[in-house]
Amino acid sequence: MEFQLLGPVRAWNDGRPIDLGVRKQRFVLAMMLLDANKLVPAQRLVELTWPEEAPRSARGVIHTHISRLRSVLNAADAERHGVALISNGPGYMLRCDPKRIDVNKFMELCAEARGSADDETRIRILDEALALWEGPALASVAAEEVRTRLTRHLDEARLLAMEQRIDAHLRLGRHAEVIHELTELEAQHPYRQQIVAQLMLALHRSDRGPDALTAYQKLYHRLDNELGVEPAPALRDLQTRILRDDPSLNLNPKEKLKAGPRQLPPDVDHYTGRARYIEQICELLTPQPGGVLPVVAITGKPGLGKTALAVRAGRRLVAEFPDGQLFIDLQGNGPRPRDPSEVLARFLRDLGVDGADVPTTLEERVGLFRDRTAGRRILVVLDNAATEQQVRPLIPGNSECAVLITSRRRLTGLDMRQLVDLDVLDQADALALLRDLIGEDRLASADASARRIADLCGGLPLALRIVGTKLRSRPHLTVETLAERLEDERTRLDELVGGDREIRASFLLSYDSLDAEHQRAFRLLALMPDNGLPPWAVAAVLGVDHRTSERLVEDLVDVNLVEAVPGRYRFHDLIRLYAQEKLAADQERDAARTRIVNAYLYLGKRADALLEFGGLYQFEPPPFTPDTPGVLAEIDRGPAAWLDQEYPAILEAIEYAAAHGQDELTCRLSATVAAFFELRAQWADLKRVAELSLAAAERFSSPYWTAYALFAAGLAARETRDFRRAEESFRAGLKILPQADDPLLEVVTLLSVGVAERLQGRWDEAAKYFDGCLSVLDALDKPRWRAYTLRESGVLDRYRGNWERAEQRLLAAVDTFERLGDQRWIGASLRELGIVRRHVGDLTGSLEILIRSRDELRAAGDPRREGAALRCLAETHRAVGSLDEARACAERGLDVLELTLDSHGLACTRIVLADVLIDLGDLDGARAQLDKGLQALSVSRDPRWHGKALITQGRYLAATGDTTGAEAAWDTAHRLLSGVGAVEARQVSELLGR
Structure with missing residues (x-):
């Protein structure tokens, strides 16, 4: 398990990202990680999370975030990694190996670099350290004021590492290579005199003395006009020495790098993300003593920035390849990819071979190329490769060289150390790129629209750059307007055009390289849904057998027009739109x-x-x-x-x-x-x-399908507590059922109506529907449906306090479900039986039954009912007096239910947790849960649970000393519960002394 704070706050488990939840929850984790293995007071977390004014429920919210983070970490097998988030008195502690946190890795690497006597080694270590940063520390989780307060020391350490790295490059004579980087740093840190000094020295050594003096004058005027101070003495001395052309500023010629080709293009401006890829590529391409020639290929769909990544990684590797860097665009996506023989002729001339001495045959050129690269450390970057056959002749034979390839094809026939499969930018990096292109202020005022643009561009760097450049060059065009334009799928590709950049043109190159059979497959696959297609569905779409469809779609995967994910194939969103354009006239x-x-x-x-x-x-x-x-x-x-x-x-x-x-x-x-x-x-x-x-069935006058649709509509309305609509649908369905002539559909509808009546507190009517359902089932051999009906009727008996009949019916249901081997409904029926045992005073039996219910439902993969079982377990633990166990079950129930769409179950569990917290004396935490639960239940039209929530509210008010408010809450609860005949009305009577 690894944690990242140097950029967006993230965590990985065995290389897979962990969902850390909402922003404030990630911020709480960041605070715990910054002080890992130390006690962090809860009050400090509150003050940092709400720097202006914390709400009354702040401590409860912090506890909730901690609880959810603990669940997230436990689900990711944190114990195996030695990671634990624990409560400890007034605060919390995150136990963790410090090396799992990137902040500590960064600091260790910086210390190691400072202790190195070799500049090449120092640069390598600092490159590794700086590659850990993927943006400002704690990006996107903290307000800027808080972020600066917490990470000022980290920002300073990062800047110092950059300066030390540049110093090492300058000592090695690489002044020309660092000018661009220094210029960017000087713009970002205009008062940093050390950076200006380095820039002046680099410019002077590059025979750009006037530019060096201009850099000094800019700083001088800035300091004088804005701060009223002069540059430091060391910087003034450097200016004087440059004016005098002091020879001591120049390097000894013996210290300069050996001459060789330096063909890498300049770095892309506004480059964001990809730090992990860069780190991986640099590690793979670094030659190992006695090893084999490292060959690495970067592949991916059009528009991902493969070339930009290769250039940036290549520039990081310059120190490892002092004898030169060769770069060539092989034009593999064009109609005429470069001939490898012609490429070799150019390489040989670049390596010092006279044009007249370049051999005429490919074989001879390959031999001379390998001879000229023997004994030298040269990086060869082959951009935009077409095929393995094009690349093989261009690979040196010397293991001290390295080859970096980019291609839209996967080049699976090429022997290589690694194929780096480049993916799209995640949303955080996509937003960071947009922010860098158009400015923080403009993006901050349209955060939601910016996120929508990032999503609509599918994280594709080319699309994001087109959008960002368009917004930057057109001040009148708002982020909101462009987001609205991109929403329209019919014109989205038209919007992704900027100057000579166009997404559609990038896709067209790949499409035109396909033969007719593969073009047809590409077009027809545009019919696939957003979540893609499994192999059998691909065969169905294409109308061919499995072997043929597999060959066609895998070929499209190899050229990165289709993505292969476990068990499915899918398009990137923008490529899918392009395929749909091609399909329109098919x-x-x-x-x-x-x-x-x-x-x-x-x-x-x-x-x-x-x-x-x-x-x-x-x-x-x-x-x-x-x-x-x-x-x-x-x-x-x-x-x-x-x-x-x-x-x-x-x-x-x-x-x-x-x-x-x-x-x-x-x-x-x-x-x-x-x-x-x-x-x-x-x-x-x-x-x-x-x-x-329903609309379709009515159009073609089908009583059967009309009845079926009305049943489904009533069920959906009932479960979302829209009882008026549920009643309308069910009554209309019952009216048309005789024409449908389907006894089982009649059973299902009667049962569903009975449940709806029960949920609304109309328990006499519910009993009639359950009895009617059992009467119809007498003539049918449907034991499963009889068990369902017995269970629902048993629940109604439980509500009324008819414990003996409830237990009889529930035991009969359990017995049938056990014979059928239906794990889910065994668990669901046992839950009801466990509640009955609690109410009759058998707490030990209740615990045993409810634990089995929870286990059955968990094994059945039913989180909604598992959450309900955990809620019931919490109630029984509370009745026993085991409050810690009750709290743990209720909190686990919340975590499970939040993964479902069961908002009603979530609200009920909040009420149970509030009861437990009142018993524990945590009134603030209880209030936070009670408010949320009551808000949901007051509009759910479930009188029984609304009444139960008001009982809890009365307990909270009584605990705070508000006896008048408590009695008012209990009065309302008594009216609601006695009105439906609920057994809980007796409890309220006792509270009111009646």
């Missing part, structure tokens, strides 16, 4: 779309039939037999996991079918994902497909 488009929709319909129906609430509808899908190995077995093994991956494609197909009047197809596709959306609590998606399906 005659095969409609046939390809039909093939892929039919495939999803067939496989989606198969997956749905295996889900708990699936398989309710009746239709025969079009025949489809995938020849991709393992597809059907994958669905049978894990239908929900398969739908996790594929539902976005099905949703897109539903939207398309609905928009194009394909009504029956809309209903069928919607049915394949309805049960899955219920399983994953994706109520917004269920509501959307239900609406589309």
Whole structure:
């Protein structure tokens, strides 16, 4: 596990990024890392997080951030890495090996560089240290005032390291190479006299004496006019020596580098990010004694900045290759890539071979090139390579040289040390590039729009540079306006044009290099959804067998037009838009779309039939037999996991079918994902497909599909607490059910209506629907649905305090689910049974049952119900008096539920945690949880949980001494709970002394 503070605050677990949560949470982690292995008082965290005025709930919020960070770290196996975030009295401590934090690595490397007597070694170490920085320390997590206060010493250490590195270059005679870097540093730190002194010396040694004196005059006037002081004596002395052309300022000729080609292009201005790639490339290309010639290739899609990365890495490596650096653009994406024989002729002339002595054949030129590079340390940078055949003759034979290649192709046939697969910029680096291009002030005032631009550019550096340059050169064009223009997919590529730079032209080079078969594949794959396609779906889109589709798409991966991710292929967003442009006039488009929709319909129906609430509808899908190995077995093994991956494609197909009047197809596709959306609590998606399906069913007058759509719409409305709409949908569905002629759909609808009535506190009506459901089931052999109904009826009995009948029905449900091997519903039914045992006083039994419930639900992969089980465990632990265990369960429940869309369950868990915190005496923490929970429950139209929340509010008010407010809260709670006949009304009566 590694931590980064020198730039955006990040963490990695075995090379994979860890999601650290919201900005303030990342800031809290940064504070703990800056003082790792020391106790950080909670008050200090509060003062730094809210430098102006902290809210009353600040300590509770800090505790919540710490708790969530602890969960994040534990999920990343922090214990294995020796990392632990612990509470300790008045504060917190992060135990961690200091070497895992980049700040400490940086300081260690700087100390090591200072102790080195060799300038080459010092430069190498300082390059490694500075490469750890990816922007200002603590970037994007702290206000600038706080960031400066906390990181001033780090900024100073970074600047000192830069100066020491430049001093070493100057001692080695590389004055010309550091002028550009010094000019940038002087602009960033205009009062830093050491930088001005270095710039003056570098300019003087480059025979630019007047420029050196101008640099001095600029500083002199700046200091005089703005601060009223003169430059330091050492700087004034340097000016005098330059005026006199003091020979002692020049290096001894023996100290100068040996002559050799210096062909690397200048560094790209406004370069941001890529520090890890640069560090990796430099390490790979550094020659090792007795090793083999290092060859490294950078590959990636168009517009990623492969050349800029190669140049920057090459410039970092100049000290390792004092005999020269060769650079050539091989024009591999153009219609006529450079002939390697012609390239060798140029290289030989650059290495001192007279033109008349350059051999005529390729073989002879290769031999002479390797002879001229033998015994010398030369870096060869081959930009924009076309093929392995083009590159091989250009590789020296001397292991002390190195070769760095860039190519859109992966060059898998080339022997190399490493293929560096360049990726897009993350959002932090993308924003940093925009900020550098257009200015901090202009970007800060349009933060949301800037983030949207970064997303719409897909992190592609070329696109970001075009946008940034356009904004910088057109002051009248606002960030908000450009973001709005980029939102339109139809014209986005038109906006990404600036001067001679154009995203579309970059893509066109790659497209034109394909043959007709691969161009067709590229166009048809534009039909893929945003989340990509699995191999079987690629074959369906292309209308070919698996082997052919695999060959075609892998070839497109090799030229970086398509991305391969585990189990899928996908486009970069901008390349997808380009492919869609090419597809617009393709005659095969409609046939390809039909093939892929039919495939999803067939496989989606198969997956749905295996889900708990699936398989309710009746239709025969079009025949489809995938020849991709393992597809059907994958669905049978894990239908929900398969739908996790594929539902976005099905949703897109539903939207398309609905928009194009394909009504029956809309209903069928919607049915394949309805049960899955219920399983994953994706109520917004269920509501959307239900609406589309209902409109389609009414258009072609289908009672069956109308009833099915009304059931789905009612279920989505019920689970989002929109009970008015749920009632409308369910009643309309019940009215049309006789025409649908489907007894199982009648069962499902009756059961859903009963649950809706129960949630609204209409418990007599709920009981009637449950009884009616059981009556219909008497004539059906559907043990699973009988168990579902018994469980829901048992919950109603529990609410009313009918403990004996509740236990009977819940035990019957558990027994059936155990026979069926249904782990999820075993766990869900045991949770209800555990609550019953707690209410009848069997606390030990309750704990045992609830622990098993939690374990079953966790194993079933159901975080929503696992979170509910943890909430119930917290309540039982509290009843036992184990408050620490109760708090841990409630906090874990919050963490789990925040990964779901169950806002109601989250609110209920906050109330339970508030009760525990009141018992522990943490009234501030209790207030923070209570406020959030009450706010959600007061609008949920769930009278029972609203009443329970008011009981907790009364306890909090009583603990703070507000007895009047407590009695008012309990009065309201009593009215709500007694109004529905809830057993908790007795508890309130006791609190009120009635």
